[in-house]
Amino acid sequence: MAPTLSPVAGLPFVYRFEDCCNVYVVQEGSRALLIDLGAGGVLDALPSLGIERIDAVYFTHAHRDQCQGALTRADRLAGVPLHFPRRARPFVDPAARSDLTPPSPLVGRYPGRFDPPRPIVGAQYDLRPPATIPWGGFDLEIVALPGHIDHQVGYLLDVGEHRLAFCGDAIHSAGKIHEAFHLETDHYTGAGARKAAESLRTLRQLRPTALCPAHGPVTLDDPIGALRRTESLLVAFAELKDSPFPGLPHVRRLARIAPDTLSPVSPHLWVWNNSYLLTSDSGAVLMVDCGAPLSDAFWAQFEAHLRGRRIEVVLVTHPHCDHVDGIESLRESVGGELQVWAHEAIADAIEDPYRYRRPWLPLAPARVDRRLLEAEVFIWREYTFRALYFPGQTDLHAAYQVMIDGHHALFCGDNFYPPQRWGGYGGLSGLNGGHPIEGWRRSIDLLVQLEPEWLLAAHLQPFPFRAGDFEVARRWCDEIARAMATLAPDGCVERHHSPHAFALEPYAQTVRGAFLVSGRIRNPYRHGIEAVTRLMLPDQWRATPDTALLHLAPESEGVVEWSVTPSGPPCAAMLTLDLTYGGTYLGEKAECYVWYSP
Template identity: 25%
Template sequence: MSLIQLSEHLWAYQDTCTVYVLKSDSECLLIDTGSGAVLQHLHTIGIEQIDWVLHTHHHRDQCWGTPIVQKAGARIAVPEYERHLFENVEAYWQARRIYDNYNNSNTFFSLGENLTIDAVLEDYGTFVWKEYEFRVLPAKGHTYGMVSLIVDVDGTKVAFIGDLMTPGGKLYQLHAMEYGYGDLLGAEFTMQSILALKKENVERAFPSHGASIDDVRGDIERLEKRLETLSSIGRLFTSGRDVNFNESQTIRESRLEPISEHLVWAGPYTCSNFYVVLSGGGHAMLIDYGLASQGHLHAGADSDGLQALRFVEHHIDQLRDDYGVQHIDLVVPTHIHDDHVCGIPYLQRHFGTKCWALDCVAEVIADPSAWASAPCCFHKPIEVQRVLSDGEAFHWRGFDFEIHYAPGQTEYHAMILGKIDGKRVVFGGDNLFLFNPGAGGIDREIAIQATVMRNSFQLEMHRRCAKVIRLLNPDLVCPGHGKLIDMDQARIAEYTDYIDRKEAAFRDIVNEPANHFIDLFWSRMLPYISHVLPNSKLIYTVKIRNNLGRTAVYSARIQPAFGWISGAGESITLLPGEQGEIMVGTTSPSQVDPRRRLITAEILIDGISQGPVCEALVSMYEISLVSVPKRQNCSVEIEGVAIKAADLSFPVLPTSLVIDGAGG
């Protein structure tokens, strides 16, 4: 097999996948590697050195020869959301269930040994090599983390699309569309990915299997029709579900719908509702911006624990085309959960959008590694330009708002009142939903309060939500999921009664003081995820909440483990209902142990041990010096914690280099 020239500087090599060779003088960059046999042929076109390999996805047919290429001096870049299936795949195989397994995603087709990586291809980021600038476009479908790479080659805009599609508008493998037991969820992901590719107007597309695609738009449209037909068969669960788990009727993006002249939403099929306030002059303000559909709420064993949710852009085109939005000025999140905030970094990066948030929400979303013990934390930090306090009023382009602390579905939650088009509109996040309990003599939809115990639930949280609703007295509640809720005094009373009945049932099933047995996070260690050098001291903040109904002395001390050395414990006296913080320290061992370790803190109340109640995760690493070109957006990332480059060289973990704006 020999190299096939596609244009002046681009060749293809047919292997277990098609390997693409992009040449610059005597060096080259590869798209995937196949078996690595391409190495034997590069000299025929004057290539002396492979500089980089960019992988479109993790499957063995794409990368089983990568170790050979790496030994020849190549550096390796992999998709952001499949990083763990390259550099930590041995652990994946240790944990992967074989029997009684209902996870049918095709991560079975992974490598067997860990592969050192040098850079990560970040969604919507860029990778620069020589005179070529690749844009990274999410291409979910064939795999969860696959990417397409958009670049100009020899005067032509092209896309390297992995196994997104093949010539003629076909899928490469139908079985790859199965993510869960009996579904074809990959069909929805593929539809979104090919429509995103369609907007790029590339002239040629180069798949991993099959010939090059010259009629890119035509083949995408042919695949669109086939996916629609597949979806119309029904019972295949190809699309997202609404909050009642009814299958939606389309695998396409939902349409924005008007609520009033200056307020629109995307209906109940976006997974996590978001709302748009329109200025009437081309400017918009968003309440939340998260996942496109329920199908994207895919957080299982095959998504890295720190990177479970992968955001893809949605509804921006319609805002521009149908509503004339040119500027997204502001986004205000209702609460911390990833399915509601994962799109905010995208807005900030591409539109310069400001984020304003309630103080407790801002604290979590700005530092997710510290708060990772809270469920549904998005792994990327979100910059908050304005921190709002409980009850604070704010204004945006003629509209008046108030934000109120409303801990309900999670402790870190707000409700936002807006006076829009003559109505009092409350954006309730995940607090209120319409639901038919089918019990207690009620057989109709009423407004209820969501309960998630691991979201740091305490009994008074829901009482506070009811108080906020009575104070705000809304005409309309715009919830985080499901249908809009028309409100009046009767419905507010019904909602309050529901909360009272729930609290009575909760109290009845545990001993008193009830919150001591209900509040999972009455003690919590921060930061939850951390990284230290050998012989380094690590200071934790243990946050304590006194649920005992009496004054008590709380103490905390680190439990030694894995060679870690613990410091002295500290104590604090708290009044009933009071919260406080205890600082405790530990020192890492001298020998590097890169495995993630569990660190626990023993909590004592009035000298009586409650055991190692709270925990955190810590990893050790060594510092070595790597030279990195000075580019604006170059950063180091260690388990989701990004550190911006400040100079030409700086200490980093060689396998943790994230390239965004530079490939050096």
């Protein structure tokens, strides 16, 4: 059934149009203003209301699903002002965007914002809340509503006895948030959820009688109660995001350690910034992670404390830049004889990082010389290790079990720290591939089973294992999973708390001619889903097939592969996945980047 215009709150001149986002129409005679645009389907419906002219489009925020029609329907919008919040400029304006710079928008950074639009030329960034915009017989009041994204605004409109709040994605419905992964303004705290809760408090104080969200139904029944309930759930969620070890006492580190200081942890174990150095009686050294080119200060201390030794292996816990960026320079400095070993689950991401949509990517790939199988027992000199898949902060994470100076130790990367450091863990982040059960619970269960004496965490944090702490963390996994399901409009954590439900791969690539792109569509539900996909391209580029239909079995995923032929001058291009999912048009739901240089 084609989308239709439906009156809001029974009013004869305010309408809602369901597209990839809700679009709201405020009518005065033969003219109108729009709040958000979606894919632009509303433009075809306006004549049915006798509307001949659009005076302006006011955007609540600049996610793709709010504004993609500004590109695809540009011919119908000629001369229509497109008003964005002032703070949206670096997210939209091609001249100001950082994501269009190669080799990937995720090198060395966590973006904190998701789903940017394809570049829009001619947008106006003139909305500075708080402000009031007069239009015809109405006044449109602008209020800042950060949380879902930093620049989000809402619009309040007094119509008769009603006070309508066009609130973007600040709320979906009572107790629900659309795609809550957008609240992950960083990768390890609940700061984004707190900001979203504060925006709901702000909105509550403005006394709306109707909530008109970008996704979800119009809320007429007790909107203040809906805001209050959602605000409360977000605050509780933020507390859970902060730490899986609430209220637990601090843990003393195993040694006195300082930055830029090669410090002993035990006779055969040293720590330098984000690396551990394990020494062999043979004179060789195994380094765990190498996050930056090693400085002259390091080599001076290495010579003073470990004179005559050679680093012969780097063992990698995960592919974030601060764990691998120094590998290839170290390989050069030791004459090319360095070996890099890594668990099989993370090796591809070390060698081909730009393929992945993950934060904190390295500046350059590194060669992996040995891929370790899951639970593989391997030997380096007199030490016997076991390689273990260890998801948590990221799904691309490993740990390595070994005995050191009579102590059962686990090199655990960025997953766990003493409770007083960053809440005791590396964060639960959908962009990082984090999951409360499939990731954190799996690794916590493994720790409880292994019962190591030492947790050799990154970032200068070696500390003793306390079993009771991880029993608390086990319960936290279940609690935060319930909180996430509660916030999700349909109860599905995998759909609403992960930006990876729909993906294009490789995420970033540089090409000279024809190339391939794969679309990966997941179905986390217990029922089948039909997905219709299309790859959105720059003008004059072509893709085969044009569209593809997938029948996804319950709890499965499907893949579409496109062959793309670019043309025209060199450019930085964003390609997007246009998706109808389970009969609902979602819009351009995933992106990838291509730098074309013929």
